Amino acid sequence: MKQFTEGDIPDILFRIGELADRENIPCYLVGGYVRDILIERPCTDIDIMVVGEPVAFARIIRNELRGKNFVVFERFRTAQLELNDEHAGALKIEVVGARKESYDLDSRKPFTEIGTIEDDLSRRDFTINALAVSLNSDKRGSLTDNYNGVGDLERRILRTPLEPEQTFSDDPLRMMRAARFVSQLGFTPDPALAEAMKAMHERIRIVSRERISQEFFKIMLSPEPSRGLGMLYDTKILGDILPEVTAMAGIEQVDGLGHKDTLFHTFQVVDNLSRHSDKLWLRIAALLHDIAKPVTKRFHPSTGWTFHGHEAVGIKVVAKIFRSMRWPLEPLDYVQKMVRLHHRPIPLSKEEITDSAIRRLMFDAGPDLEDLMNLCRADVTSKNPRKVVRIMKNFENVEQKIAEVAEKDLLASWRPPIDGSDIMTTLGLTEGKMIGIIKSRMENAIIDGLIPYEREAAIAFIRKVYEELNG
Known part of the structure; x- marks a missing residue:
């Protein structure tokens, strides 16, 4: 001993x-x-x-x-x-x-x-x-x-001291802790433990969302989150706490055409990302990036399965999850941004990349551009090695173009050359809806390359827009 x-x-x-x-x-x-x-x-x-x-x-x-x-x-x-x-x-x-x-x-x-x-x-x-x-x-x-x-x-085995039903009945949160230790330590759950979790999964509902979330975050921060997430799914606990996530599971076929299992693709994305980032809320964004695919899924005989608009619908589902899980609201905007933009870099990697498209991506992502690109790389889960190499090469081209545009017009930490106060002073206006309209047009003109990133050009442009609006 x-x-x-x-x-x-x-x-x-x-x-x-x-x-x-x-x-x-x-x-x-x-x-x-x-x-x-x-x-x-x-x-x-x-x-x-x-x-x-x-x-x-x-x-x-x-x-x-x-x-x-x-x-x-x-x-x-x-x-x-x-x-x-x-x-x-x-x-x-x-x-x-x-x-x-x-x-x-x-x-x-x-x-x-x-x-x-x-x-x-x-x-x-x-x-x-x-x-x-x-x-x-x-x-x-x-x-x-x-x-x-x-x-x-x-032996790297996870067991309970007493019968697992007794241990989990005394404190149902221990079922979440089991998944956490499997994920954190790489242990294998004892079969009786896993069976008890499956039989008693509904008892997790008596535990407060705050306590559940504490354990869930630890799973998400583990070296291989999919181990814990997979255990929660297999024992039906994931469906009790995050039914929107389990809704991604399964493959539907029509006329012999199926789509990938979104849930297990998502688990792989989370693991891919976890190898390169320990940011909790970026990992959460990876878990939720395709959360609206089940409700936007459609089959078209000519094109097969589509998920049009799942990014836009996804940000609403994300907000619902934050409220139901009682997660802090401060990171909500960030997670919604990642969900909304996670497909944006992909078309850029497949076509001729224009400066204006890069500027638009940089402007919309702001200081979170690197996180977005990390998420997009993690989203590549093809089992075809040649396809993966091709996609990653295209992403490298996008990143090179970002660096070139950033160096050229200082858009790495983009801020317009004039702000709302400048617009009010120049045009003799007071605060109001008109200022926002003029400012938005000026920003879009710079991003699209219609006017240079210069103060004088911006001032001339807002004068012109003001005249048009009052013409």
């Missing part, structure tokens, strides 16, 4: 064990921090479990070891604080009491009661997290592993 030493664990945690000795309290490192030590994965969030009163002991830790940012959660009998270790740096500590925890059948929030260390480890989500290391001097560094979590770590 593994014996943890000072080389494995920061010294300040053993000092907590000394405080526990003084108070005659059994004290353990538990959960994910122990797991991550064993698999040599960085982790600074530390759970300390005591068989006793956790909040009072957390105050002793704060006072004796100069803890900062002390927060108490009375309902859950937990406290959080930050400690600084000479070698490990800043550590986030959560002090909890050994406990039992479960949900009422229709509750969104757990209730807890005092338990033993055996109770505490049995109520944890997975065997790889049901691990405890003693910090008390008499058993310092000894590992408690009642459910063979170390063996599951070695």
Whole structure:
């Protein structure tokens, strides 16, 4: 059995064990921090479990070891604080009491009661997290592993300590956490675990959207999100939380003509993008870029399957998803922009590229142009290697043309040479709808190459437009 030493664990945690000795309290490192030590994965969030009163002991830790940012959660009998270790740096500590925890059948929030260390480890989500290391001097560094979590770590298997139905019934969010660990760690779910998730998938609906989204974002930020997304789809949980996404699944055929499975194409796009970008909301945009294909799908005998207007419809579906999932609204415009524009660079890569077309793309994408091009590259999922090479070469031509236009007329961070205030001053107007009309025409004229990117040319143009509008 593994014996943890000072080389494995920061010294300040053993000092907590000394405080526990003084108070005659059994004290353990538990959960994910122990797991991550064993698999040599960085982790600074530390759970300390005591068989006793956790909040009072957390105050002793704060006072004796100069803890900062002390927060108490009375309902859950937990406290959080930050400690600084000479070698490990800043550590986030959560002090909890050994406990039992479960949900009422229709509750969104757990209730807890005092338990033993055996109770505490049995109520944890997975065997790889049901691990405890003693910090008390008499058993310092000894590992408690009642459910063979170390063996599951070695075999890269995800199992629950108790029957999975019991574990998931106690806290349905653990089904999302299962998909997250499969995605983050590359583990294989135990068949009984996956079957329980499928049988109990509807129970996820009692969990708050905020808690669901926290786990969902962690899946999306994992090295290979499709592993977690695929597990959620296979167990029907994805349909409970994001039915618009699961609606993309399947292939419909008419007269022997089918289209690609949009859902699994989308999963591949997300993985492709994840190899080059760790931006959460760009990954979300990749997941949602074809979200409106199911509602815009049409079959025409002469042309086959089409999805006309799915970008425009998609931005409305994206807004609906943000509201239903209670995601922050700040990134909504960005995600909608990516969905709206994700097809724009593709025609450019197939035809003679004009300066005006490039300017229009740069203007519409603004500072997010690089993200858009990354999304478009990730959207290439053909199984034909020659086709992929050809498309990527065309994208390189578009990017070269962008660089040339940007250098030529400073459109990389495009702003018009005059603004609304200049227009009002020049024309002697006050704020109103007329200013917006004139400004929009001036911007389009520059983007389309009708007038040069110069202040004098812009002023002459707005005078002319004003005269036409008042003619």
